[in-house]
Amino acid sequence: MPDDKLRLAEALEKKAKEEGFAAVGIAPAALAPETRQRLQHWLADGRQGDMLWMESRADERSNPATLWPDVRSIIMLGMSYAPGTDPFALEGVPDHGRISVYAQGKDYHDVVKGALKRTAGWLVGQAECEVKVFVDTAPVMEKPLAAAAGLGWQGKHTNIVSRDHGSWLFLGAIYTTLDLEPSTPGKDRCGSCSACQDICPTGAFPAPYKLDARACISYLTIEHKGPIPHQYRKAMGNHIYGCDDCLAVCPWNKFAQAGAANKAFLPRAELAAPALADLLALDDADFRHVFSGSPVKRTGRDRMVRNALIAAGNSEDASLIAPVQALLNDENEVVREAAVWALDQLSSAQP
The missing domain is CATH 1.25.10.10 (Leucine-rich Repeat Variant)
Structure with a gap:
């Protein structure tokens, strides 16, 4: 890597850490063909359920250049929300509801996007470039891009797993016109472990690395607007907003430090055990x-x-x-x- 690109990458990482990000990497502005094919097959099988926007903007999702033709590099950033308490603590407290760890503090959309905008603004000040920032709501395949940027790998539960932060990372993306040197991609380290598959209450994983959203408690409690299908009601237990089971059981979480989590995501008392x-x-x-x-x-x-x-x-x-x-x-x-x-x-x- 030329010295100027190396210095910019090092300064970018420092700035991202100052803004509360725990991980940063650079991905090429293109997805692997197999990633695009997996999305096409997933949609063809109807596993997106009611999330019709997944299909309507599939072209932009599967090809960053379709969303923004000028993009040359994608900076992927991860913000830790590693919990300080056991996500299973309320499993045996049936008169209280379980809210997913990520939703017990401030809205991550606001927190992550604010930090992304400040980081992207700093980048524009360092180099002549254009930028666009995205958090969750845009047609961006954050997880494959995060894996390509070296933030971790897509685990068998389909979410990003980090060697340093376990399964507890919020992801954000900065699309830029800068031609940056890509990071070394993440390497799959799930091995023979099937803990996330085995614990799923509703059997939402038809196979490792494949999720059927229609059976996922997170989808059922958040995205699905109609009646909960009867075959999943007993299995939901006291989950009332999302589900952390497949994330919380991941062995890589033992390396995640709750102290590394952004303080904005500390649980509010009324959301921790309603x-x-x-x-x-x-x-x-x-x-x-x-x-x-x-x-x-x-x-x-x-x-x-x-x-x-x-x-x-x-x-x-x-x-x-x-x-x-x-x-x-x-x-x-x-x-x-x-x-x-x-x-x-x-x-x-x-x-």
Whole structure:
């Protein structure tokens, strides 16, 4: 690498760390043919479920140059959200809901994008270039690009696994017109381990490295708008927003340090262990107040109450019968249906 490119890469890494990123690397502005083929097959099988935008913008997703023809390099950055507590701690507390680790603090979209913009602005000041920043909501295949940039590898749970940060990285991308030297790609180190496959409550992995979103608790509780399919309700347990099971069980997490996590993602008390009774009582205004500044807010009150009703139905807790009954006449049809199911489950569980 020429000296000027080396100095810029080193300075970029220093700046990224100052902005709260734990990992940084550079990927070519093109995806491997097999990556594009996997996306095509995944969509053809319908495994995206209701996420229709995955198909409608597949061309931009599978080819960075289609999204932005001027891109020459892609800087991938990872921000740690390694938890300081056991993600399975509430597994045996059925009257409380489990919210995914990533959603217990500030909205990562805002935190990561702000840091990306500052890093990208610094880069423009160092070199004559144009930049675009992306966090999650754009048609960008962050995980394959992160692997190509050396941040880690796509594990059997399909998420990025890092030797230093385990499965706890938020990803962001800076597309740039600079022609930068690519980093050494990550090497798959999953080996024969199948822990993430074995623990999935709903069997959402038809094979290693393949995820069927339609069976994934994260998809069902966040993206899916209709009634939860009956075959997954018992397996959901008390998951009410997302699921960390396949991530939390990864052996590489033993190298992740909670102290390396961005402080913005420290859990808020009301999100770390919410009582189902409180969630069932939420109206729209209460929901917006409780989840203000959290990624949970994007689901809306109705989906959150639907999820809490499924958890209540699985709880065998008689004290939840009354708050469930109160939702039998809810304005939302999906909530009413979930309340009928939950009440039936709770009644059947009583002596």
